[in-house]
Amino acid sequence: MFLGYLVLTVVATWPLILDPAGHIYGKPGGDGIGGIAYFQTWRDSILSGHPGFDGSLSYPFGTNLRTDAVPPLYLALELLMSLVMGSPVAYNALAFLSFPLSAMGCYLLARFLRLNPAPAAAAGTFFGFTAYHAAHAAGHTTLPHTEVFPL
Numbered sequence: 806m807f808l809g810y811l812v813l814t815v816v817a818t819w820p821l822i823l824d825p826a827g828h829i830y831g832k833p834g835g836d837g838i839g840g841i842a843y844f845q846t847w848r849d850s851i852l853s854g855h856p857g858f859d860g861s862l863s864y865p866f867g868t869n870l871r872t873d874a875v876p877p878l879y880l881a882l883e884l885l886m887s888l889v890m891g892s893p894v895a896y897n898a899l900a901f902l903s904f905p906l907s908a909m910g911c912y913l914l915a916r917f918l919r920l921n922p923a924p925a926a927a928a929g930t931f932f933g934f935t936a937y938h939a940a941h942a943a944g945h946t947t948l949p950h951t952e953v954f955p956l
Contacts, residue, residue, distance in 0.1 A: 806912055806926060810905035810933060817934060818901055826893055830900040836944025837896065844892035846870065847884055879947055899950075900942040906952035908933025914955035 815822050821830050831837040846859050847870060857871040875883075886895035912929030920928065932955070941948035 806922075806929070807905060807909050809926070810908040810912075810929065813908075813930065813934060814901060814904040817904060817939065821897055821901060825897040825901075826891065828897070829893065830897050831943025837900075840944055840946055841892045841896045844883060844887045844895055847880070848887045848892060851884065851888070875947055879950065883946070896946060899946045903942050903946070903949040903952070904933050904938065906933075907938060907949065910952035910955045 818830055821828050829835075829837040829841065846862070847857075850856055850859055850870060857869060858867055859870055860867040862868040883895060883899065886898060889895075890898065908929040910929075911932035912925050915925035915928040916922070932951075938949045938951065
């Protein structure tokens with residue numbers, strides 16, 4: 806089932822899969838650029854030895870990034886991916902993965918509630934590929950990660 810949701814995600818986010826370092830999921834000039842800048846700011850703050858602090862924002866005082874409303878586990882994943890793959894690829898990977906993970910979470914809930922596989926797959930598809938999900942995956946990578954809600 807997860808493979809089917811991955812195929813749907815490739816179709817829904819086309820042509821992102823061809824060049825995840827060269828494309829940004831979402832509208833050109835949209836919030837995705839800010840998301841990548843946020844990833845990069847966190848990454849740079851860690852590499853500079855001052856994790857969670859950015860002196861260039863709110864200059865001359867700087868800003869404490871740790872007060873942002875980002876779940877700690879998600880932030881750790883985001884930072885790890887950004888350090889390993891670079892900020893644009895990490896941003897795109899998190900946006901991309903939000904679709905099949907959310908769909909799979911709903912599918913598992915439907916199966917737990919004893920729905921047959923076909924209606925459970927439809928429920929997962931409807932939940933994982935809503936307009937809300939597509940819109941928020943294009944700029945706010947924490948919002949479309951709804952895979953935990955059904956569980």
